[in-house]
Amino acid sequence: MGTSDLSLTQNDKSRFGVTAERLVAGKAPLVAAMQPEPRVFLPKTQIPREEWENKVCEIVSGWAVRRLAHSDGHDQIMSVLLPGDLFGVNELFSGPSLDLIETREMVSVRSIGYANVLSLAARDADVAMWLLYYVHQEISRYDNRLTLFARGSALEKVAVLLLDLHRRFSRGRSPGEKRVRIPLTQQDIADYSGLSLEYVSRTLAILNERGGVNVCYGAVEIVDPGVLVESAPAMADLWVDNLDGTKPPFER
Amino acid sequence: MGTSDLSLTQNDKSRFGVTAERLVAGKAPLVAAMQPEPRVFLPKTQIPREEWENKVCEIVSGWAVRRLAHSDGHDQIMSVLLPGDLFGVNELFSGPSLDLIETREMVSVRSIGYANVLSLAARDADVAMWLLYYVHQEISRYDNRLTLFARGSALEKVAVLLLDLHRRFSRGRSPGEKRVRIPLTQQDIADYSGLSLEYVSRTLAILNERGGVNVCYGAVEIVDPGVLVESAPAMADLWVDNLDGTKPPFER
DNA sequence: CGGAGGTTTGAAAGTGATCAATCAAGGTGG
DNA sequence: CCACCTTGATTGATCACTTTCAAACCTCCG
Numbered sequence: 149m150g151t152s153d154l155s156l157t158q159n160d161k162s163r164f165g166v167t168a169e170r171l172v173a174g175k176a177p178l179v180a181a182m183q184p185e186p187r188v189f190l191p192k193t194q195i196p197r198e199e200w201e202n203k204v205c206e207i208v209s210g211w212a213v214r215r216l217a218h219s220d221g222h223d224q225i226m227s228v229l230l231p232g233d234l235f236g237v238n239e240l241f242s243g244p245s246l247d248l249i250e251t252r253e254m255v256s257v258r259s260i261g262y263a264n265v266l267s268l269a270a271r272d273a274d275v276a277m278w279l280l281y282y283v284h285q286e287i288s289r290y291d292n293r294l295t296l297f298a299r300g301s302a303l304e305k306v307a308v309l310l311l312d313l314h315r316r317f318s319r320g321r322s323p324g325e326k327r328v329r330i331p332l333t334q335q336d337i338a339d340y341s342g343l344s345l346e347y348v349s350r351t352l353a354i355l356n357e358r359g360g361v362n363v364c365y366g367a368v369e370i371v372d373p374g375v376l377v378e379s380a381p382a383m384a385d386l387w388v389d390n391l392d393g394t395k396p397p398f399e400r
Numbered sequence: 401m402g403t404s405d406l407s408l409t410q411n412d413k414s415r416f417g418v419t420a421e422r423l424v425a426g427k428a429p430l431v432a433a434m435q436p437e438p439r440v441f442l443p444k445t446q447i448p449r450e451e452w453e454n455k456v457c458e459i460v461s462g463w464a465v466r467r468l469a470h471s472d473g474h475d476q477i478m479s480v481l482l483p484g485d486l487f488g489v490n491e492l493f494s495g496p497s498l499d500l501i502e503t504r505e506m507v508s509v510r511s512i513g514y515a516n517v518l519s520l521a522a523r524d525a526d527v528a529m530w531l532l533y534y535v536h537q538e539i540s541r542y543d544n545r546l547t548l549f550a551r552g553s554a555l556e557k558v559a560v561l562l563l564d565l566h567r568r569f570s571r572g573r574s575p576g577e578k579r580v581r582i583p584l585t586q587q588d589i590a591d592y593s594g595l596s597l598e599y600v601s602r603t604l605a606i607l608n609e610r611g612g613v614n615v616c617y618g619a620v621e622i623v624d625p626g627v628l629v630e631s632a633p634a635m636a637d638l639w640v641d642n643l644d645g646t647k648p649p650f651e652r
Numbered sequence: 653c654g655g656a657g658g659t660t661t662g663a664a665a666g667t668g669a670t671c672a673a674t675c676a677a678g679g680t681g682g
Numbered sequence: 683c684c685a686c687c688t689t690g691a692t693t694g695a696t697c698a699c700t701t702t703c704a705a706a707c708c709t710c711c712g
Contacts, residue, residue, distance in 0.1 A: 342550025
């Protein structure tokens with residue numbers, strides 16, 4: 149990840165209240181202050197709470213999910229974490245949550261303690277600004293997910309969620325490789341989309357017929373994002389180009 | 401709103417990475433820098449974009465909604481704004497959005513320009529910290545709404561959304577008055593919950609029979625929040641006491 | 653080779669959407 | 683004050699989508 153290049157045109161820049169320079173300037177110290185040695189976790193395991201309590205963590209490599217376990221067995225996967233994503237930011241304010249972090253592949257994680265984050269942010273407003281930007285980005289993503297969940301059909305939900313993962317994963321990578329393997333089980337996708345396991349299966353079957361995805365044993369392979377877009381005509385436009393109505397100021 | 405009292409026990413405080421003092425310290429300058437003269441808008445009107453472009457705005461009094469108009473006529477009300485709420489924070493980072501702000505009652509609004517916010521935040525990390533806290537709060541709220549939308553039945557959606565409004569509106573007011581008039585039409589509630597207008601009507605009829613609400617002409621009156629809680633057994637616990645698994649550090 | 657985890661398929665039941673009227677409330681102009 | 687009109691609420695019938703339950707099947711792994 150490091151200090152990645154800006155990807156803004158002059159035009160884009162002027163649209164922001166906060167300049168991209170400021171944001172990059174804010175991220176760097178944070179990244180620099182992280183423990184250099186990533187910690188590694190095995191696939192399909194939980195990252196123990198002690199490992200990330202009171203820390204802001206960054207996924208360096210691998211896939212994971214953030215799950216909210218409900219009393220009534222109604223689990224919900226709140227987000228899929230992929231390289232470059234942070235977790236543990238929320239607890240900075242709200243104290244320990246009920247979230248679980250579960251790996252889906254071999255995952256390596258770097259972290260920085262809250263105390264450290266706070267003193268950095270207190271000293272350097274750009275750091276606070278960058279955090280603000282990061283959190284804001286999440287919000288915009290939620291806005292879209294909310295309309296998707298409120299109004300979307302099952303096909304749209306699955307297509308758009310996959311599309312989002314595809315786009316996020318591909319960002320900053322060689323754009324040539326369209327195929328992306330998403331290491332989530334259909335149960336995961338069900339928990340993520342709020343659909344029943346069985347209906348996810350049927351929905352994926354449709355997307356498969358249309359040539360959009362390839363259903364594997366513990367994963368889904370996205371073959372042709374274009375098909376996914378066509379399968380979610382009303383919803384896709386919200387997501388495809390930009391997560392949040394924004395061209396993000398820098399690559400992930 | 402002003403500089404309201406803290407409402408934290410010592411125990412609460414220690415749960416936060418960020419202390420409540422820091423947060424209050426961050427909010428004050430922002431509030432102080434707002435134009436003192438609120439601007440007033442008539443009921444059932446749009447607040448013109450020019451009025452809030454490049455500003456962070458605070459609702460001083462009255463109810464409003466933030467609506468995202470979709471091309472296909474599928475409107476979605478993203479949030480209901482009530483006194484103490486901010487809007488325009490998102491555009492600080494993402495540039496102009498497609499949001500509309502519509503009043504539902506006579507509404508008065510104070511604001512502060514982005515440039516001002518940014519220079520305050522740059523000078524005083526506590527300000528940036530407060531903004532971060534505010535945005536974080538929104539996120540936690542979204543987490544709950546997302547599970548609600550993903551998993552909840554129509555009854556749960558309506559009950560919990562009303563409950564949330566009730567709780568937010570009652571906060572910082574005399575706790576005696578349980579009845580709250582919510583000046584939203586059933587069409588609004590439909591757009592907010594993602595349900596059809598007709599089904600909202602039927603659902604409200606149920607809540608009415610149970611003695612939870614009173615259906616008025618252009619509004620819904622919450623009579624007994626307890627009934628709403630009982631009507632949404634699985635979902636209510638997420639929301640009732642606290643929006644975000646947190647007791648907010650200060651009153652609204 | 654057996655078992656656990658993961659996926660698929662079918663049939664039945666339910667929930668909420670849609671379509672189509674109808675009704676009530678409030679506002680307006682005469 | 684009344685006729686009229688607009689906005690908002692209700693009700694019924696029908697239909698589509700999604701869940702649920704049940705059973706089978708497949709794949710990986712020990």
